Amino acid sequence: MILFSLLLGTPIAGSILCALFHKRRVLEIITVTSSGLTFLSAFWLAAKVMQETTLHSPQGWWYADGLSAYIIIIVSGSAFVVALYSIGYLRRQIYKRKVDAPKLWLYYLLLNIFLFTMMLVLLSNNLGFLWIGSEATTLATAFLVAFYERESSIEAAWKYVVICSVGITLALFGIILTYFSALHVVPASGNALHWSSLMLVAKELDPAVLKLAFIFILIGFGTKAGLAPMHTWKPDAYGEAPAPISALMAAGLVNVALYSLMRFYILVDKAVGGGFASTLFIIFGLMSMGVAVPFILLQRDFKRLLAYSSVEHVGIIVFALGIGTPLAYFGALLHLLNNAIAKILLFLTAGNVRMAYGSRIMHKVTGAIKVIPASATLLIVGVFAITGWPPFGIFVSEFTIVSAGFTSGNIVPAILFIGFITTIFVGFIYYTSRMVLGEPHRPVKGSDADSASLLLLGLLLGALLMLGVFIPSQLQQCIQNAVNVLKG
């Protein structure tokens, strides 16, 4: 119980304190502390879950198991890294007069609230709360996407809120249908929305109603995760938000939405069986990867390039979940972590490039290696990592997923998977090498990030490298626990 209070209460306390104080230094300390404490509590939760398998609060409103613990570590860790990085980033923005004091305050306040809403989703046992938390993540990030108040950023934020709200409204209908299917089966009707009670009676739930419910839920939370064809808000929102926020959306929010999908996937797969949910996952996963291909090959803007990469990698994870063997689950969960680290690294270095050149348009950025050597190196190495080159972690997880695809007999999907990844790799390397190498078109007077921020990025790259070489036994066990939850 104390763990639930810590994980939910810390970001709430952070939000309240941020609302009260306005000094830059204080806001920085509050945000780093609250996200750091949440991150530490996540490790405690993981340790606890290893001993006791599942944790419930007394009335069963909150719940945690191996799967939630693993994803909470990734999400709170991403929030912590982003909070640390935001310090230097926003100071540079203030120096360049792009951000003033009230905006700084709003940024840190919303960052804390954002973290809270994500924790709300990840710890809810009640599917209604899970929904409330999901919609709240959209609302908490709305003004962060519109942060710079350019025409284009308000347009992006509008699109983001409207599309995600429509999606999540459809998901609510799916949740109501799930509730309906359980009303006659679960004894105390107050518990009929609790995931853990639904799992106990999964076999008695009405399969026909649940199938329909799952389609609505897949559309709804798929919109939040940015699965094609509901991904259209993503390039705009990621492109317009400040770089640390794009990073946290791509590394945290995406995984929160995927987590919600996984919970329903486990339930529906157990209740309906027959590969219904997994086939849908394979189709939507491949579709997302396929849709990303042309947009990556014909891209002008490097932040949007990264957004399409996020669409691709959500596709990879959903595809792997659809394959549905323990090996595929392991690959999917490992990929969740690898992708999160790589996305933070890339969005933050992209932010540095953008700040130095004052542009996100790729053909205006050349010779970055001469202008900002550290960030340019991180960028190009990060791109090799995200496109699945050894010796980085993504290679390992993608390789695991492909082999799981072949061994489970999904030959054609697995071949398509390799085809998409290779094509995307070519597009990525083509664009980034042109950005990084060569001579700058014009004299650029921009400077790189401060050395502490660059060190942080270097550590992220180091983590990706480590995950490509070996997986620590604790991590292995943590993922294994989550795989056991996915097996139902």
Next chain:
Amino acid sequence: MGIIHLSTIGLLIDIFAAAILVTAVLIVSSRSLVFYIRLFALQSFFLGAVALLVVLGYGETHILIAAFLTIAVKAIALPMVLTRVIERIQVRKEIEFSINITASLLLCAGMVILSDSVAQSILSSQRGEAPAVSRVLSVSIAMMLIGLFIMMTRKKALTQIIGLLTMENGVFLSGLSITYGMPLIVEVGIFFDIMIAVLILGVFVFRINKTFETISIDSLRNLRH
């Protein structure tokens, strides 16, 4: 309930559900933003009435608060906020369509028929006795579709908000019809989210107006690829 017979309640619920559907269709055929908001207010009022009738007829007292919230928030507060928004930004109050009214109404009729068959299939597969009033479920699904249709074919920022709210009303009605509403605390949380969402969108309407001098979302087409 001794005073009012259960079948009377059922009849009244049916009548209000029909009235809700009529308001949704009238929104589709309306040309003025002011009407959009008034019709939405009326729709939410009827929705609150259905919720109250469910409380009366089936003794589900936990819906009482949701019913009052529906009337207070959706039928009174949000329409007032939205009216203020259009007064303040002095937008041209006529709505442009990408599909004309006649075609829209025909499509709506199609959607109602489709919704009815979806509702039948949801209910027929349910084992045991279904608490549902099938007509109400059809109406609720039709509302979601019509709301989505409004969002896709009407080009003002405010019509998008009304479309979204119509969808939300549909989902709430579906909850009333097949489950007698979600647990109270969940329902309250959902209301809170919707209210914040509309307020945030309202702020964006101001900002869009400030930067584009119009709130037709046609001008929101800069971001492509």
